[in-house]
Amino acid sequence: MIQGTDDTRYAYVNGIVRAKEARLLTKSHVDRLIAADLSNFNTILADTPYVGYEDISTGLEKAESELKQFFDRFCQTPEVSKFIDWPEQIHNLKVKLKQGVDELLYPQDTTEIETWPEVLDEAARFTTGKNPFVLSTNLDKILCKYLSEAAQFVPFFSSYYKCYFDLENIRSFFRARQFEKSREIFIQVFLPYGSIHEKIFVDNLATQHDLLGKNFFTTPYAHIIDRGSAYIEEYQSFLQLERLCEEMRFGFLLQARRMAFGVEPLFAYYHFKMGEIKKVRQVYWGKLNEVPLDTQKESIPDVW
Numbered sequence: 001m002i003q004g005t006d007d008t009r010y011a012y013v014n015g016i017v018r019a020k021e022a023r024l025l026t027k028s029h030v031d032r033l034i035a036a037d038l039s040n041f042n043t044i045l046a047d048t049p050y051v052g053y054e055d056i057s058t059g060l061e062k063a064e065s066e067l068k069q070f071f072d073r074f075c076q077t078p079e080v081s082k083f084i085d086w087p088e089q090i091h092n093l094k095v096k097l098k099q100g101v102d103e104l105l106y107p108q109d110t111t112e113i114e115t116w117p118e119v120l121d122e123a124a125r126f127t128t129g130k131n132p133f134v135l136s137t138n139l140d141k142i143l144c145k146y147l148s149e150a151a152q153f154v155p156f157f158s159s160y161y162k163c164y165f166d167l168e169n170i171r172s173f174f175r176a177r178q179f180e181k182s183r184e185i186f187i188q189v190f191l192p193y194g195s196i197h198e199k200i201f202v203d204n205l206a207t208q209h210d211l212l213g214k215n216f217f218t219t220p221y222a223h224i225i226d227r228g229s230a231y232i233e234e235y236q237s238f239l240q241l242e243r244l245c246e247e248m249r250f251g252f253l254l255q256a257r258r259m260a261f262g263v264e265p266l267f268a269y270y271h272f273k274m275g276e277i278k279k280v281r282q283v284y285w286g287k288l289n290e291v292p293l294d295t296q297k298e299s300i301p302d303v304w
Contacts, residue, residue, distance in 0.1 A: 002255055004156040005077065005262040013074040014260065017269045021257070023049055025276050027302055030283065034296045038287040045280075056284050060277050067277075071270045077263045079150050082112075083157070084270065089113045090143045097123060098132055118142045137189045144168075148193040156255070156264050163252050165194035167245045170221060173201045174232060174241055182206070195219070209233045224248060239298045250275060250303040275301065 025048060032044050045051055053059025068084075075081050090113060113119055119142055126135045144165060151157040169191055176186035182205045190198050196219055204215050210233075213226025228241030249271075256268035279300055286296045 001258060002156050002159060003154060004256070004259050004264045005154050006259075007077065007262045009076055010074075010261055010263055010266060014262075014265045016074075017265045021269060021272070024272060025279070030279055030300055031297075033280070033283045034286075034293055034300070041284065041287065050280065057281075060281050060284075063277050064274070067270065067273050071266065074266055075263060079153055080157070080263050080267055082150055083147065083267070086113060086143055086146065090139055093119070093123075094136055094139060097126055097135060113143075116142065116146070118145075134188070140189075141191060144191045144193055156262075160252055162193065162195055164249060165191045166196055166219075166221060167224075167249060169194055169196060169201060170224060170228075171238075171241065171245060173205070174228065174238065177205055196221075221248070239295065243299060243301050246275070246301040247303055250301060254303065272303075275303075 029044070029048065033041065036044055041056065042051075042053070045053070050056075050059060050063065053062075071084060072081070075084075093113060114123075119139065122135065122138050122142065129135075147161055148158075148165070151161040172186060172189045172191075176182045176189070179185050183202055186201060186205060187198070190201065192198065196216075200216070204212060207215060209229040212229045213222050216222045216225045219225075224241065224244040228238075228244055231240035232238060253268040253271055256262075256264035259265055282299060283296060285291075
């Protein structure tokens with residue numbers, strides 16, 4: 001088993017986490033939500049933690065807030081708190097620079113990231129260049145640099161983030177392939193902190209889709225690239241690629257369920273629960289917008 005923090009301070013909260021994990025929605029729950037009429041949505045949620053939400057959207061926002069409060073209350077490892085806080089701070093900073101402060105998504109203090117020299121330089125550059133794409137991608141690269149460095153304190157987190165960066169690069173690779181200036185775009189968004197070298201991606205930007213799986217066969221992601229590229233070619237949709245990437249990320253986090261001690265189970269539960277809230281929101285909005293059932297099913301990761 002991969003080495004974690006093995007921190008005995010988390011023995012108590014990990015018992016709570018196990019109980020909460022037992023209440024995560026099963027595939028059966030999600031399938032029933034997808035198949036149900038909108039009028040029956042709340043009925044199916046009656047035996048879940050989401051019972052009692054008259055307004056689904058407001059209820060899901062409340063669930064996210066409660067989850068963050070739970071995580072903040074019990075996380076005693078500063079590095080791991082940053083793994084959750086920094087991405088929210090970066091998102092808020094992007095919004096502030098582009099639109100002002102009235103539409104911030106997260107109730108986060110951005111003081112910490114605004115002390116990073118690279119962030120200060122990027123914010124100053126944006127005041128003259130005003131290129132939101134470059135701002136967003138450069139801030140993402142800065143964030144990922146700090147995440148990668150902070151994750152080196154234990155193999156579980158260094159390996160998780162290496163996988164995370166690989167999956168982000170795979171997503172970017174397939175999106176860049178859709179544009180005429182694919183090489184320029186991909187190089188702009190590439191995150192140099194994963195296990196797959198930039199050159200492998202760049203060399204395959206124009207490769208036929210049915211050869212991609214073979215060209216990436218030495219990586220752990222060949223099945224994602226093979227199946228995702230075939231689906232994109234047939235349906236002009238990234239749904240399956242996104243689902244496969246999320247399933248691999250969650251699959252890595254499942255290792256934390258075998259750990260009795262350490263912050264890893266709390267960190268993993270946070271992501272599992274956030275993923276569940278996202279699932280319910282996707283299905284709910286799919287109902288409101290009459291998204292076909294097959295499309296909804298294809299978009300939902302299955303990790304249990």
